Every structure is written in structure tokens, then in C-alpha cells.
Amino acid sequence: MMLIREMRTVEMQAFFSCFLLCIALDVCLSATPTPPTGKTWRIAVVGAGIGGSGYVHFLTEHEKKSGGGQTSIEVFEQADVPCGRVTTVKVGNDLYEEGGSILHPSNQYMRNYTEILGLKRITDDVSDGPFGIFDGVNWDYRQTGSSLWDTITLFLRYGFEPLKLNWLVDNMLNSFKxxxxxxxxxxxxxxxxDMLAAMGGQEFVQLPQMTLADYLLSKGFSLTFINELAAGAARVNYGQNTTMGGFAGLVSLAGSQSGLWSVLGGNNQVCYGLLKRSGVRVNYNSRVSRIRRISSPGKTVYELTIGNATRQFDIVILASPIEKANITFVDFPVTPKPNGIFQQTIATFVEGSLNRSYFHLDGISASEFPTDVLTTEGTFFNSIGKESSVNNTLPSIPVYKVFSRDALQASQYESLFNDSRVMTSKVWLAYPHYNPPHVIPSFVLDDQVFYVNAIEWVASAMEMISISARNAALLTAGVLHNVSPFDAPPTEPTMESKRDEL
Structure with a gap:
């Protein structure tokens, strides 16, 4: 008090101004926690696919806007290129999408990526044409390319069910948004x-735990529609049938809607662009074989074994499926483990022409022949699609992509094609084998280990992974800013897990 009495008027005004400012700052700081000063958070991202590249994008953007603390982010990718299952293959003189190839117009994050990176989108694929559903012997349904006639024949076969399906999928997407x-x-x-519950309530929560067939039956769809159109979509998009989970099944049906698009030059440009733009260090040919939890009073770090070396990090983001990563987890309170098996899908590119006799279509014109052949269960291939290059051009000799669950024999190729050459074949463990009901893993493997690919057990798609990547970035921001996103250490995941929001 003596000091205040001795101050001049100006000094007293400055003192009280500073005092009031401190009070205001204290209120602000209590409302918006900030990270501890002087600490650089070491973050390891395992996987440079859509999930890993999306994560570093969302986290770096979040921290730029929030004025967050110091982070040092490193990405470890076991391949020599990024983007994992989103990749291209060279056939002849052109590149074609070998993995994830189509995107839905409602996919906001994937669309935003292209805008941020200045990438162009293909919205009118030159290979698009009529489609048909083949049962291995006969056509259940086949378009001719005449819009009026195709509308009439679609109605005669399925009534109003295709319109009803569009309405159902649109409602699902509106909730999803x-x-x-x-x-x-x-x-x-x-x-x-919990994410599903926030988006669509109990119906969304239950969808992964019931089959697509049961869900469609509950909505009044006929077995003919389910076994033909719904099965065809499930087989081409997930290599499975209508016994797959309802949520993933609806995602596959959304892939039959109009307005689908891809990235001009290849969808994998998204990963390259996001990693470069984020400025993080990416270590290629760097497989993480072990993650060990090291705990001491007041501190937990994670030791990663990469090749013959070990590195320690404060936060670890697993952006690769546990089922495929083959990582050993050591000293975790709950050891992460595979949640099931992944579905094998083989993508084979064939240069040549389809054998019209095999498909009983000798007498039709080239424009009437289906560019996309979907199949019903029991057919030895899942689908055949006429392909355009990643630059949306058609080759002089047609190129087809054949999806199958097993490698096709030479006699099977010869039955499907005339004068054909098998250019390349890729075996994918492309997505989970959905066999509901099943446990869906947690996004949180430990206090500071977050799992992007947990979302794949709901549905596997580029946009789903992107949403999960942002969720992991928000969980990380909670750690950086001293806001705990969960009340207790994670436990064994169950189908009735407690809901927590950050």
C-alpha cells in the first residue's frame, strides 16, 4: 500500500489498467486452455495414406489458427510412396486408378483437399455408359444407353425401388453431413x-451391427432388388455381398448414385499435396515394427522401433490398419489387437475386348454393350468395368478392370475376353470383412495413441478415413492444450462404450 501511495497519478492509472488486463487474461485463459510453454511435442504418424496425410493437414491447420505450442511431426511410411490403397498403375502408355477410384459429391473433405491443393476434378468420366447385372449365365437387368428405354425397363424390373433407394441413401447422407x-x-x-450416435442417433449405431439385407428388408425392399442391385453394388465396391454390415452396405449403394468424381491425374495426388503443404518430415521405406509404452511418474512416452533404430515420441497416430501393420505393442494397459480379417480383392487390368458370345450379346452394337458389368453372388468375378485413364482419356485398345475375390485362371480370362492381354494384377487386402455383429475398435489405443483406421470397421472409404483423421487431430489438440478428451484410461472396446466428447 505504501508503494501505491507514492505513485504519481499516471503511474496509478497504468497500474490499474495492467491489473484489469491481467484479470481479463485470466478469464480468457481459464476459458481456453493453452499448452505448456517451452515444450515441443514429438508426434509420430504411422502411415502416409489418406489417413496419415489428412491428419497432418488437419493438425497443422488447427495449430496455425489456435496459436498452439511447438510440435515436431514425423511420418513413417513403409512403402516408397505415399497414399497406401489409393494408387495408380501404368497400363500401356497411361495411368489408371488401381485402388480407391471414386468419390461421392457429398464428400466435403476430399473436395476441400482438391480446392486447397489446386487439383482439378473429373466429373464426367468418358468411360461412363450403360450397366448390367449378370448372374454368370444370363442378364438379370441390362441397360442399352437409351435413357427413356432404360428408365422403362428399370421400372418394369424393380418398380419404384431405385427411387426409394435414392431417398434412403440421401436421408442417410443428410444425417451423415x-x-x-x-x-x-x-x-x-x-x-x-459415439460418433455415429452424434450423427444419426441409434439407427446409425445399429446399422453396422445388422446386415445390409436385413436393413433393406426392414425398409420394405424386395429380395429381387436386394439380391441383384444391392448385391451388385456390394460386390463391386467391397467385394462382399448383402450379408455385410448395413452402414458399409449403404456406403456401397451411395457409390451407385450420380455425380461421382475423381481427381484429374490420380487421387493419390491428394496425399502428395497434403504432406508437402504441411511441411512435415516423411520417412519412406520406414516400417514401424514395435511400439513400446514407457511410463514414469508424470510422464509417458512411446518408443517406436523403425528398422534397427528406436525413437521416442510423446504422441503416436496409427494411420494404418492394425490387421495389416503387423506392429507389436509392448507394455500397453490394454494391448491393441486385430479386430478381424480384411477382405481380399484382386484388381486385374486387361487390354482387349469383351467376348460378346460369353455374355450372349452377339447381335448388339458397341454403344449398347455395358461398360460396367455387375454380378450376383456365385459368379466367379465381382465386376468388370471399362476404364478411362487418370487424365480422363480412352486408350485406342480398350482397358478393363476386373475385380474378383480369387485369382482368375487363364481359361476364365479367355472366356471373358477376345484377343486380350493381362497387363497387371494387384492383390489387395482392401477393406474389412464385415460380418455383423462385431466389435468396433476405439479411436484411443492409449492416453496419447490415437487410431485413425478404427473407422474402417464402420465403413471403409476415403471420406470416412478423412473424417477419422480430423477426429485424431482434434484429440491431439486436446492433449496439446491440456484438455483431456476422456475421463479414464481406455479399456477393451465394446459395442456399448461410454460416450465422450471433447
């Missing part, structure tokens, strides 16, 4: 189940 506002508000989830 709420996740973007939820994430824009900074909310994150520790489990996919």
Missing part, C-alpha cells in the same frame, strides 16, 4: 460408436 459441423465446433470422439 452433421459430422462436419460437429468437427468444426471442435468436438472429438473416443469411439466410432
Amino acid at each position: 452433421s459430422i462436419y459441423n460437429i468437427q468444426n465446433e471442435g468436438k472429438a470422439f473416443t469411439s466410432p460408436r
Whole structure:
């Protein structure tokens, strides 16, 4: 008090101004926690696919806007290129999408990536044409390319069910879109189940736990529609049938809607662009074989074994499926483990022409022949599609992509094609084998280990992974800013997990 009495008037005014400013700052700081000063958070991202590249994009953008603390991010990718299952293959003189190839117009994050990176989109694929559903012997349904006649024949076969399906999928997508506002508000989830509940309530929660066939039957669809159109979509998009989970099944049906697009030059440009733009260090040919939890009073770090070396990090982002990563987890309270098996799908590119006699279509014109052949269960291949290059051009000799569950024999190729050459074949463990009901893993493997690919057990798609990548970035921001996104250490994941939001 003596000091205040001795101050001049100006000094007293400055003192009280500073005092009031401190009070205001204290209120602000209590409302918006900030990271501890002087600490650089070491973050390891395992996998440079859509999930890993999306994560570093979302986290670096979040920290730029929030003025967060110091982070040192490194990405470890076991391949020599990024983007994992989103990749291209050279056939002849052109590149073609070998992995994830189509995107839905409602996919906001994938569309935003292209805009941020200045990439162009293909919205009118030159290979598009009529499609048909083949049962291995006969055509259940086949378009001719005449829009009026195709509409009439579609109605005669399925009635109003295709319109009903569009309505059902649109309603699902409208609920699904709420996740973007939820994430824009900074909310994150520790489990996919809780994320589904926030988007679509109990119906979304139950969808992965029932088969697509049962769900469509409950909505009044006929067995003819389910066994033909729905099965064809499930087989081409997931290599499975209508016994797959309902949520993933609806995602596959959304892939039959109009307005689908891809990235001009290849969808994998998204990963290259996001990693480069984020400025993080990417270590290629660097497989993480072990993650060990090292705990001491007040501190937990994670030791990664990469090749013959070990490195320690504060936060680890697993952006690769546990089922495929073959990582050993040591000293975790709950040891992460595979959740099931991944579905084998073989993508084979064939240069040549389809054998019209095999398909009983000798007498039709080239424009009437289906560019996409879907199949019903029991047919030895899942689908055949006429392909355009990643630059949306058609080769002089047609190129077809054949999806199958097993490698096709020479006699099978010869029955499907005339004068053909098998250019390349890729065996994918492309997505989970959905066999509901099943446990859906947690996004949180340990206090500071977050699992992007947990979302794949709901549905596997580029946009789903991107949503999960942002969720992992928001969980990370919670750690950086001293906001715990969960009340207790993670436990064994269950189908009735407690809901937590950040």
C-alpha cells in the first residue's frame, strides 16, 4: 500500500489498467486452455495414406489458427510412396486408378483437399455408359444407353425401388453431413460408436451391427432388388455381398448414385499435396515394427522401433490398419489387437475386348454393350468395368478392370475376353470383412495413441478415413492444450462404450 501511495497519478492509472488486463487474461485463459510453454511435442504418424496425410493437414491447420505450442511431426511410411490403397498403375502408355477410384459429391473433405491443393476434378468420366447385372449365365437387368428405354425397363424390373433407394441413401447422407459441423465446433470422439450416435442417433449405431439385407428388408425392399442391385453394388465396391454390415452396405449403394468424381491425374495426388503443404518430415521405406509404452511418474512416452533404430515420441497416430501393420505393442494397459480379417480383392487390368458370345450379346452394337458389368453372388468375378485413364482419356485398345475375390485362371480370362492381354494384377487386402455383429475398435489405443483406421470397421472409404483423421487431430489438440478428451484410461472396446466428447 505504501508503494501505491507514492505513485504519481499516471503511474496509478497504468497500474490499474495492467491489473484489469491481467484479470481479463485470466478469464480468457481459464476459458481456453493453452499448452505448456517451452515444450515441443514429438508426434509420430504411422502411415502416409489418406489417413496419415489428412491428419497432418488437419493438425497443422488447427495449430496455425489456435496459436498452439511447438510440435515436431514425423511420418513413417513403409512403402516408397505415399497414399497406401489409393494408387495408380501404368497400363500401356497411361495411368489408371488401381485402388480407391471414386468419390461421392457429398464428400466435403476430399473436395476441400482438391480446392486447397489446386487439383482439378473429373466429373464426367468418358468411360461412363450403360450397366448390367449378370448372374454368370444370363442378364438379370441390362441397360442399352437409351435413357427413356432404360428408365422403362428399370421400372418394369424393380418398380419404384431405385427411387426409394435414392431417398434412403440421401436421408442417410443428410444425417451423415452433421459430422462436419460437429468437427468444426471442435468436438472429438473416443469411439466410432459415439460418433455415429452424434450423427444419426441409434439407427446409425445399429446399422453396422445388422446386415445390409436385413436393413433393406426392414425398409420394405424386395429380395429381387436386394439380391441383384444391392448385391451388385456390394460386390463391386467391397467385394462382399448383402450379408455385410448395413452402414458399409449403404456406403456401397451411395457409390451407385450420380455425380461421382475423381481427381484429374490420380487421387493419390491428394496425399502428395497434403504432406508437402504441411511441411512435415516423411520417412519412406520406414516400417514401424514395435511400439513400446514407457511410463514414469508424470510422464509417458512411446518408443517406436523403425528398422534397427528406436525413437521416442510423446504422441503416436496409427494411420494404418492394425490387421495389416503387423506392429507389436509392448507394455500397453490394454494391448491393441486385430479386430478381424480384411477382405481380399484382386484388381486385374486387361487390354482387349469383351467376348460378346460369353455374355450372349452377339447381335448388339458397341454403344449398347455395358461398360460396367455387375454380378450376383456365385459368379466367379465381382465386376468388370471399362476404364478411362487418370487424365480422363480412352486408350485406342480398350482397358478393363476386373475385380474378383480369387485369382482368375487363364481359361476364365479367355472366356471373358477376345484377343486380350493381362497387363497387371494387384492383390489387395482392401477393406474389412464385415460380418455383423462385431466389435468396433476405439479411436484411443492409449492416453496419447490415437487410431485413425478404427473407422474402417464402420465403413471403409476415403471420406470416412478423412473424417477419422480430423477426429485424431482434434484429440491431439486436446492433449496439446491440456484438455483431456476422456475421463479414464481406455479399456477393451465394446459395442456399448461410454460416450465422450471433447
